[in-house]
Structures are given as structure tokens and as C-alpha cells.
Amino acid sequence: xxxxxxxxxxxxxxxxxxxxxxxxxxxxxxxxxxxxxxxxxxxxxxxxxxxxxxxxxxxxxxxxxxxxxxxxxxxxxxxxxxxxxxxxxxxxxxxxxxxxxxxxxxxxxxxxxxxxxxxxxxxxxxxxxxxxxxxxxxxxxxxxxxxxxxxxxxxxxxxxxxxxxxxxxxxxxxxxxxxxxxxxxxxxxxxxxxxxxxxxxxxxxxxxxxxxxxxxxxxxxxxxxxxxxxxxxxxxxxxxxxxxxxxxxxxxxxxxxxxxxxxxxxxxxxxxxxxxxxxxxxxxxxxxxxxxxxxxxxxxxxxxxxxxxxxxxxxxxxxxxxxxxxxxxxxxxxxxxxxxxxxxxxxxxxxxxxxxxxxxxxxxxxxxxxxxxxxxxxxxxxxxxxxxxxxxxxxxxxxxxxxxxxxxxxxxxxxxxxxxxxxxxxxxxxxxxxxxxxxxxxxxxxxxxxxxxxxxxxxxxxxxxxxxxxxxxxxxxxxxxxxxxxxxxxxxxxxxxxxxxxxxxxxxxxxxxxxxx
Numbered sequence: 001x002x003x004x005x006x007x008x009x010x011x012x013x014x015x016x017x018x019x020x021x022x023x024x025x026x027x028x029x030x031x032x033x034x035x036x037x038x039x040x041x042x043x044x045x046x047x048x049x050x051x052x053x054x055x056x057x058x059x060x061x062x063x064x065x066x067x068x069x070x071x072x073x074x075x076x077x078x079x080x081x082x083x084x085x086x087x088x089x090x091x092x093x094x095x096x097x098x099x100x101x102x103x104x105x106x107x108x109x110x111x112x113x114x115x116x117x118x119x120x121x122x123x124x125x126x127x128x129x130x131x132x133x134x135x136x137x138x139x140x141x142x143x144x145x146x147x148x149x150x151x152x153x154x155x156x157x158x159x160x161x162x163x164x165x166x167x168x169x170x171x172x173x174x175x176x177x178x179x180x181x182x183x184x185x186x187x188x189x190x191x192x193x194x195x196x197x198x199x200x201x202x203x204x205x206x207x208x209x210x211x212x213x214x215x216x217x218x219x220x221x222x223x224x225x226x227x228x229x230x231x232x233x234x235x236x237x238x239x240x241x242x243x244x245x246x247x248x249x250x251x252x253x254x255x256x257x258x259x260x261x262x263x264x265x266x267x268x269x270x271x272x273x274x275x276x277x278x279x280x281x282x283x284x285x286x287x288x289x290x291x292x293x294x295x296x297x298x299x300x301x302x303x304x305x306x307x308x309x310x311x312x313x314x315x316x317x318x319x320x321x322x323x324x325x326x327x328x329x330x331x332x333x334x335x336x337x338x339x340x341x342x343x344x345x346x347x348x349x350x351x352x353x354x355x356x357x358x359x360x361x362x363x364x365x366x367x368x369x370x371x372x373x374x375x376x377x378x379x380x381x382x383x384x385x386x387x388x389x390x391x392x393x394x395x396x397x398x399x400x401x402x403x404x405x406x407x408x409x410x411x412x413x414x415x416x417x418x419x420x421x422x423x424x425x426x427x428x429x430x431x432x433x434x435x436x437x438x439x440x441x442x443x444x445x446x447x448x449x450x451x452x453x454x455x456x457x458x459x460x461x462x463x464x465x466x467x468x469x470x471x472x473x474x475x476x477x478x479x480x481x482x483x484x485x486x487x488x489x490x491x492x493x494x495x496x497x498x499x500x501x502x503x504x505x506x507x508x509x510x511x512x513x514x515x516x517x
Contacts, residue, residue, distance in 0.1 A: 201227040210234060210241045220444040222437060222491070229336045232329070233362065235443040236369045254361035261304055264311045273311065276318050280306045283323045289432060291344040297356065298348050302326055305364045309371070319378040321423035325370060328436050329363045374450050377422065385422040388454060389414050395458045399508065403465050410474045417481035421457050425449060429460070430486050430494070437491040441498050455501040463497065
């Protein structure tokens with residue numbers, strides 16, 4: 001393993017600016033890599049040599065990746081690990097923690113085996129555990145997926161903590177990746193963990209003053225459906241941490257929003273505003289999920305939200321792409337008031353009018369808070385997006401030079417496919433329930449929608465490295481990148497994507513801060 005000195009030299013080998021440096025970008029800052037399924041990038045851990053070998057200087061990202069690893073615990077100490085990862089960790093500490101976590105996990109699995117043994121009249125069930133892993137490799141334990149397409153899952157813990165090896169062999173990834181059924185964990189253990197996780201959220205939210213830092217740590221690995229609406233309102237900065245002030249704040253902000261409606265909305269047909277309103281009116285039917293958006297009441301709500309925001313933010317006005325950012329907030333807040341598990345099946349016309357008014361106002365203010373951090377994505381010429389696409393190109397060139405060179409050789413420009421990734425925050429690339437899971441983490445990260453989104457985009461691109469390298473034609477390559485096969489993705493895929501993005505952020509771009517010593 002490389003020495004600390006070698007690592008320092010590795011991080012200093014390039015003087016170019018990288019994401020995570022102290023160079024600030026005005027307004028929106030920076031916005032995904034998951035080589036999970038591609039054995040060409042990830043290599044199995046080499047056998048220990050019989051004789052001592054002199055430490056080799058790390059010169060590529062792939063070499064760095066093969067010499068480092070993390071483990072994410074499946075138990076209740078996941079938040080502790082996340083907190084530890086934010087500190088200055090050396091490789092010995094990381095490896096010691098990883099092996100301890102895996103050892104504890106294996107012991108728990110062994111203790112459960114006698115309880116899960118089939119009865120005399122029952123047929124043995126196939127084991128849901130992944131195959132044994134060589135001693136040099138770490139096991140991946142998948143998160144629990146939410147099964148609903150448009151609503152978050154009813155389970156208390158919709159996603160497990162991020163758990164994966166930083167250098168996961170292809171064979172192990174395929175074995176674990178092929179099991180998306182939550183029954184891979186025993187139902188009793190799963191229920192216990194879900195209930196415990198939900199209790200943690202409820203205790204935090206019920207206190208007189210919610211500890212927002214603790215709430216962010218707990219929310220990083222997914223927010224349970226019952227507490228997601230309140231958690232999003234707190235993490236977005238819409239509601240105060242003090243529980244006694246929340247009702248008055250809600251009432252005041254809702255009243256303020258409908259005062260805007262009364263004052264501005266009638267001007268939508270004026271000459272100065274009719275083009276804005278017309279574009280909004282055209283764009284909304286193109287959104288998804290269609291069964292929800294095309295309901296007249298929902299269309300009217302979205303038109304009012306987008307028009308009021310555009311009038312009150314003349315520096316950017318309405319820009320295509322902003323309309324998509326309304327949907328996750330609206331769906332999350334609506335799920336609190338409807339019985340249907342799938343929000344697409346909900347008849348919004350049956351929801352009480354006062355509830356719809358509250359949801360509309362809450363959605364407007366949360367969208368406004370989000371856009372405050374990325375508004376230069378939507379000002380004239382959209383400089384924020386152009387800057388982020390350029391930073392993505394530089395980041396990918398350092399992460400996976402082969403993929404970067406392949407795109408360049410076939411004259412595929414990052415702006416041709418990544419512009420939409422930044423403009424819509426990947427909402428057009430993954431199903432809505434995956435977007436909601438993604439946003440759990442974005443709202444837990446500092447500048448998640450601007451800075452952390454860049455690493456998610458890098459992880460997302462390199463996730464498809466095998467397919468990208470197999471395409472030898474410009475048109476086919478571009479079409480693939482613009483229509484990635486994610487229709488059947490679940491939240492376990494998003495959790496793995498986020499884990500890879502976090503590793504990139506910590507190990508690659510932010511490494512100088514952690515290796516100062």
C-alpha cells in the first residue's frame with residue numbers, strides 16, 4: 001500500500017482546478033461514477049506476495065481505487081461511520097473499521113441461521129446471502145428498495161445505509177446486484193431496523209429544537225416515508241428548527257404565497273408576461289408522471305407555482321427545466337394526504353381544497369429554496385450549467401481516462417448529453433421514486449444540488465463505462481447517453497450510485513483537505 005508521502009504526491013500531481021477546491025462558483029456551484037457492474041475497471045484484490053515488495057507510487061485513479069476501500073455497516077451505527085468518514089482518516093483506520101463491521105455483520109448472520117432453519121415439512125429456501133468473498137475483498141450489502149414508483153415506500157427505513165467496497169470485484173457485484181428483493185434480509189430483522197430508524201427520526205423531530213446536523217446525518221442514507229415531508233421542509237430551510245415556531249411559520253408563509261397569487265397571477269395574460277405563461281402552459285403536459293400532471297387541478301397548481309416564481313425572479317424568469325423540479329416536492333407532500341401507495345393512481349380532485357392549498361404553498365417555498373442555490377443555472381446563457389458540464393468533463397478525465405478519451409475520439413461532447421443532467425438534476429434520467437431517494441441525500445449534503453450533484457453525475461456516467469466503450473459510432477453512442485436504460489432502476493441502484501459519488505468526493509476531489517497531515 002502506498003505511503004502517506006506517495007499519496008500526497010499523487011494528489012499534487014495535477015495543478016488543474018478540480019471540484020472541491022477553494023475556487024468558488026457564484027450561485028450554483030458544482031454538480032455522477034458507479035463502476036459496479038464492470039469488471040474491466042475493477043480488479044480483484046491481488047494476493048499478498050511471499051516476499052516484501054517496495055511500495056509502489058500511485059499514479060492513476062484506478063491504482064488509488066484498488067488500494068483503498070470502505071465498508072458501510074448495515075446496522076444502527078451507519079450514521080457514526082458517515083460522521084467518521086468526514087474526519088481525517090488514514091487507510092489503516094478505514095480498513096480496521098471495515099473489517100470490524102464485516103465481522104460483526106457475519107456474526108449476526110450466523111446467529112440468525114438457526115432461527116431461520118426450515119421446519120421438517122418445509123422445503124429449504126435458496127440462500128439470499130451473496131457467495132463467499134476472497135479475504136482481500138469486502139462484501140456489499142444492498143439497501144432496501146422502495147417498491148413504489150411515485151411515492152416513497154411505506155417502510156420506516158426505505159433505504160439501508162450506503163454499503164459497498166471501494167474496489168468491488170465484478171463477480172461479487174453481480175451476485176449481490178442480482179438480488180433486489182428486500183427478503184434478502186430476514187423480515188424480523190428488517191422490521192426491527194426500520195422501526196428503530198423511524199423512531200430516531202421521530203425523536204429528533206419531536207424535540208423542542210431539532211438538531212439539524214443530526215437530522216442531515218440520519219437522512220443521508222434515506223428518509224422514511226412517514227417523516228419525509230417534515231424532514232424535507234426542515235432540511236430545505238423552509239421551516240425553523242424550533243417546534244413551537246413551525247405552525248406560525250407555516251401559516252405566515254402560506255398566507256404570503258396566496259397574496260402573491262392575488263397580486264400577480266391575473267397579469268399572466270398581459271403583453272409583458274404572456275410569453276412566459278404560454279411557455280409554462282406548453283411545458284407542463286410534457287412532464288411526468290402524466291397521470292398525475294395532466295389532472296386539471298394539478299396543472300393549475302403547477303402553472304401558478306411556476307408563474308409566480310418567474311415573476312418574482314426576473315434575473316432568470318422561467319426556463320425549461322425548472323418545471324421538473326416542482327414534481328418531487330409536490331409528490332412528497334401529497335403522499336402525506338392520500339391513501340394510494342402509487343401517487344399516479346390518486347385522484348387529486350378528491351383531496352380537500354384546504355389541503356391542496358397547503359401543499360401548493362409548501363411546494364412553492366421549497367422549490368424557491370432549492371432554486372436559490374442554483375439560480376445561475378437558469379440566468380441568461382445558463383453559465384452555471386456550462387461551468388458544471390466543463391467541471392464534469394475534467395473530473396471524468398481524471399477518474400476514467402479511457403472513457404473520456406473514447407468520447408473525445410468519437411467527437412461526443414459532454415454538453416450534448418450532460419446539459420440535461422444539470423438542467424433537470426437527473427430527473428429525466430431516472431424514475432421519480434429514485435429522484436426522491438436521491439434528493440433525500442442532496443438535502444443532507446452541504447450544497448447537495450450544486451456541488452455534490454457533480455460527483456453523482458460522474459458516478460452515473462462511468463456506471464455505463466462498458467456499454468460506452470462498446471459503442472463505436474457517434475450517433476449510437478450519443479443516443480445511448482441520451483437514453484440510458486434506467487427505467488427499471490430501484491432505490492438500491494441509487495444508494496450504490498450515491499455511495500460511489502461520496503467516495504469520489506472524499507477520495508478524489510476533497511482529498512487534499514483530508515491529507516494535510
